[in-house]
Amino acid sequence: MIPARMAPHEARVSGCYAELDVVEVALFVTCLTDTFFPRVGEAVVRVLRHFGCRVEFPEGQTCCGQPAFNSGFHTEAAALARRMIPVFAPYEQVVTPSASCATMVKMHFPELLADEAGWREAAVRLAAKTYEFTTFLRERLDVDIAAHLSFDEPVTFHFPCHAREAYGPEDLHNWLAHGKPADLCVPEHNDLCCGFGGVFAVDYPEISEPMLADRLEDLVASGARLVICNEGGCTLSLAGGTHRRGLPLRFKHIAECLAESLGLMEPER
Amino acid sequence: MSTRKAFRQRVCEAVADERAVHLATWHKMEARAESMRQLRDPEAICELAARIKQHTLENLPRYLEQFVAQVERSGGCVHFAADADAARRIICDIAAAHGAKLAVKGKSMTSEEIHLNDALEAVGVRTVETDLGEFIVQIDHDRPSHIVTPIIHKDRRQIAQAMTRATGCAYTEDAEELTAIARRYLRDIFRRCELGITGVNFGVAESGTLCVCTNEGNGRMSSTRPRVHVALMGIEKLVPRLRDLPVFLKLLARSSTGQPLTVYTTLITGPKRADDPDGPEELHVVLLDNGRSELLAGEFAEVLRCIRCGACLNACPVYRNIGGHAYGSVYPGPIGSLVTPLLQGLDEHAELPRASSLCGACRVVCPVKIDIPGLLVRLRARTRRSQPLLKRVAMRAWKWMMKSPTRYRWAQWWLPRLLPDCRDGWFRGGPGPLGAWTRSRDLPIPPKQSFRKLWRERLSDER
Numbered sequence: 001m002i003p004a005r006m007a008p009h010e011a012r013v014s015g016c017y018a019e020l021d022v023v024e025v026a027l028f029v030t031c032l033t034d035t036f037f038p039r040v041g042e043a044v045v046r047v048l049r050h051f052g053c054r055v056e057f058p059e060g061q062t063c064c065g066q067p068a069f070n071s072g073f074h075t076e077a078a079a080l081a082r083r084m085i086p087v088f089a090p091y092e093q094v095v096t097p098s099a100s101c102a103t104m105v106k107m108h109f110p111e112l113l114a115d116e117a118g119w120r121e122a123a124v125r126l127a128a129k130t131y132e133f134t135t136f137l138r139e140r141l142d143v144d145i146a147a148h149l150s151f152d153e154p155v156t157f158h159f160p161c162h163a164r165e166a167y168g169p170e171d172l173h174n175w176l177a178h179g180k181p182a183d184l185c186v187p188e189h190n191d192l193c194c195g196f197g198g199v200f201a202v203d204y205p206e207i208s209e210p211m212l213a214d215r216l217e218d219l220v221a222s223g224a225r226l227v228i229c230n231e232g233g234c235t236l237s238l239a240g241g242t243h244r245r246g247l248p249l250r251f252k253h254i255a256e257c258l259a260e261s262l263g264l265m266e267p268e269r
Numbered sequence: 270m271s272t273r274k275a276f277r278q279r280v281c282e283a284v285a286d287e288r289a290v291h292l293a294t295w296h297k298m299e300a301r302a303e304s305m306r307q308l309r310d311p312e313a314i315c316e317l318a319a320r321i322k323q324h325t326l327e328n329l330p331r332y333l334e335q336f337v338a339q340v341e342r343s344g345g346c347v348h349f350a351a352d353a354d355a356a357r358r359i360i361c362d363i364a365a366a367h368g369a370k371l372a373v374k375g376k377s378m379t380s381e382e383i384h385l386n387d388a389l390e391a392v393g394v395r396t397v398e399t400d401l402g403e404f405i406v407q408i409d410h411d412r413p414s415h416i417v418t419p420i421i422h423k424d425r426r427q428i429a430q431a432m433t434r435a436t437g438c439a440y441t442e443d444a445e446e447l448t449a450i451a452r453r454y455l456r457d458i459f460r461r462c463e464l465g466i467t468g469v470n471f472g473v474a475e476s477g478t479l480c481v482c483t484n485e486g487n488g489r490m491s492s493t494r495p496r497v498h499v500a501l502m503g504i505e506k507l508v509p510r511l512r513d514l515p516v517f518l519k520l521l522a523r524s525s526t527g528q529p530l531t532v533y534t535t536l537i538t539g540p541k542r543a544d545d546p547d548g549p550e551e552l553h554v555v556l557l558d559n560g561r562s563e564l565l566a567g568e569f570a571e572v573l574r575c576i577r578c579g580a581c582l583n584a585c586p587v588y589r590n591i592g593g594h595a596y597g598s599v600y601p602g603p604i605g606s607l608v609t610p611l612l613q614g615l616d617e618h619a620e621l622p623r624a625s626s627l628c629g630a631c632r633v634v635c636p637v638k639i640d641i642p643g644l645l646v647r648l649r650a651r652t653r654r655s656q657p658l659l660k661r662v663a664m665r666a667w668k669w670m671m672k673s674p675t676r677y678r679w680a681q682w683w684l685p686r687l688l689p690d691c692r693d694g695w696f697r698g699g700p701g702p703l704g705a706w707t708r709s710r711d712l713p714i715p716p717k718q719s720f721r722k723l724w725r726e727r728l729s730d731e732r
Contacts, residue, residue: 035719061674161626164629193628202705207280214589
C-alpha cells in the first residue's frame with residue numbers, strides 16, 4: 001500500500017545536489033492552481049528556489065478531495081486522501097500556495113482516516129510536514145515577507161476565509177502595509193467571504209451572488225486596482241465576478257508579488 | 270413542494286430586500302468587536318465559557334438533579350417536558366388552574382420553539398409579548414427573523430404602521446415616541462395580567478437561581494408583577510455555580526449587541542418569600558427536552574453550549590443576504606442551520622447545513638467556541654444520500670477522474686479546448702453546475718499550458 005518512506009536523496013539520481021544546507025521541498029500545486037493559475041505555481045517555485053530550496057514536483061498529484069469533503073462526500077474524499085498520501089510520502093516537506101488545501105491535508109486527512117490503521121499514521125505524518133506557502137516562508141525559511149515586497153501601485157487584499165488556520169487578516173495586512181511603497185488601501189471589511197465556498201456557489205448561486213457583490217463592492221471602494229488574494233478558489237470567483245461586471249480590478253497571489261519584487265519574474269500588468 | 274425547493278423560493282424572495290439586515294448586522298459586529306476589546310483577555314474568557322458549558326453538558330444529569338432540588342427547596346415547582354407538546358400542555362394547565370385569561374411574556378426563543386403563544390391563545394389565554402421587538406412582531410402578525418433582534422428585517426415605516434394599526438395611536442416614525450406608545454400600552458397589560466412567562470438565560474445548579482437578561486426590564490416586570498411566574502428553559506441552560514455567571518454575562522451582551530452588560534440582569538431564586546415586598550406567589554420552572562438529550566448523546570453535543578447571543582447571525586454573510594425568515598425555522602443563521610435539523614429532523618431541513626460557504630466568520634465570533642463550520646460539514650455527510658442523483662453521480666465521476674493522474678491530465682487538456690470563448694477568453698452559460706457558477710460570474714478559460722506542462726517543459730530544468 002504505502003511505499004516505504006524514502007529519503008529524497010535516495011529517490012533521485014545521486015550526486016546532483018550534494019550541498020547539505022539545501023531545503024528539500026515538494027510542491028503541492030493544487031488542481032485549481034495547476035489548471036487555472038500556472039503563473040502562481042511558477043512564482044512559488046521561483047521564490048522557494050530564491051530562498052535556497054530544492055523544489056520537486058511529484059507528477060502523481062491531482063486533487064486533495066476538498067470539494068468532496070466539504071460537500072459531505074467523505075468516502076470519496078478519503079479515497080483521494082489515500083491516493084495523495086503516498087505521492088508525497090518520499091518528501092521531507094510539502095508546500096502549497098493554497099491555505100484551504102493545506103487545511104484539508106493538515107486537519108481533515110487525519111480526521112478522515114482516523115479509523116484506518118496504517119493510513120492514520122501516514123495522514124498525520126503528511127499533515128505535520130505540509131505547509132501553506134507564506135507559513136513555510138516565515139516558519140521554515142525565516143523570511144520576512146514584508147521586507148521583500150514592493151509595489152508600484154496601490155494594493156488592497158482579499159483575505160481567504162480558509163486561510164485562518166495559516167495566517168490572519170491582520171498578518172496579510174501587515175505584510176502588505178510594510179511593503180514598499182506602503183500604499184495599502186484597506187478594504188472596509190478585512191475578512192468578508194467572497195461567496196465561493198466550493199460546491200456552495202453551485203448549489204446556491206442565488207445566495208452566492210449577493211455575497212460576491214458585497215465583496216466586490218468593498219474591494220472596488222478601497223480605491224486600489226490590484227487585489228492580493230492567495231486562494232485560487234476565491235480568485236476564480238472574484239475575477240469572474242469582476243469580468244462579468246466590467247470592474248477595474250486585477251488579482252495576484254502573494255507569491256507572484258514576491259517573485260516580481262525579487263526580480264524573479266517579469267511584472268504582469 | 271420539496272423542502273429544497275421551498276428553501277430556494279424563500280431565499281429568492283428574501284435576497285431582494287435585505288438592506289436593513291446588512292446595516293444592522295454590520296453595526297452590531299462593530300459594536301461587538303469594540304466591546305470585546307475592553308476585556309483584558311477575550312480569548313481566555315471565551316475559552317473558559319466554553320469549558321464551563323462543556324463540563325456542565327458532560328455532567329448534565331447531576332447538575333439537573335441539583336438544580337431541581339434547589340428550585341424546589343426555594344419554593345418553586347419544577348416540571349419536565351419531554352417535547353414541545355408536553356411543555357405546551359403543562360403551561361396551559363398552569364394557566365387554567367389559575368383561571369388566567371391574560372398572560373405577559375418576556376422574550377424567549379424556547380417559547381418560540383414550542384409555539385407557545387398559539388397554544389395559549391387556543392385555550393383562551395391572551396398572550397402579550399412585552400419585549401418591544403417581539404411586541405411589534407406580534408401586532409404585525411409577523412415572525413421574528415433574528416434570535417436577539419426579532420425585527421431586524423423591519424424598517425421604521427413598517428414599525429410605525431403596525432403600531433398605528435394595533436394601538437390606534439397617531440402615526441409617527443419617531444423611535445422614542447413609538448417606544449413611549451408601546452410602553453403605555455404594555456403598562457396597562459402588566460397591571461391586568463394574571464400570568465407571566467419568561468425564558469431563562471442561565472439556570473444556576475447550586476442555588477436553583479434563574480438568570481434572565483433583558484434590556485427593557487420587561488423580563489423583570491413579567492416575572493414579578495403577575496401572581497404566577499412560569500419560566501421555560503431548555504435543559505442545556507444550566508451553569509454549575511453562581512460564580513460562573515459573570516463569565517457568561519460578560520460575553521452574552523457583548524456578543525449580542527456590544528453592550529458590556531444587559532440593562533437588566535434579573536436573578537430569581539424561588540417565588541415571593543414572606544418578607545419580600547413583591548414577587549409572584551408561585552414559580553413554575555418548565556425544563557424542556559424536545560430532542561436535546563438525544564443531541565447530547567451524539568457527536569453534535571457541543572451545539573448545546575450555545576447561549577443564544579446571535580453573534581453568529583450578525584457575522585454570517587449568508588444570513589446578512591437572505592435574512593432570518595428564509596431559514597424557515599425559529600432558529601436562523603449558522604447556529605440555526607445546526608440546531609434546526611438536529612432538533613426538528615434532518616430530512617425536513619437537509620438544505621440548511623449546505624446553505625453555507627463555510628467561511629467560518631461564525632466560529633470566530635462564537636463566545637463558547639462552537640465549531641459551527643466543522644459541524645455543518647459533519648451534518649452534510651449525513652445527508653449525502655438525499656442529494657440529487659446528478660450530484661452524487663458527478664461526485665463519483667469526479668473522484669474517478671482525480672484518482673488517476675492520466676485521466677486528470679486528460680481532463681485538463683480538454684477543458685480549454687471544449688469551453689467556448691464567449692468574450693475575451695471567458696466563458697459563460699452552460700448547463701447544470703456550469704450555468705449555476707456563471708450565473709453571476711464568468712469563468713476564465715484555463716490556459717492551454719497548465720502548471721505541470723510548464724514544469725515539464727522548462728521549470729524543472731531551471732535551477
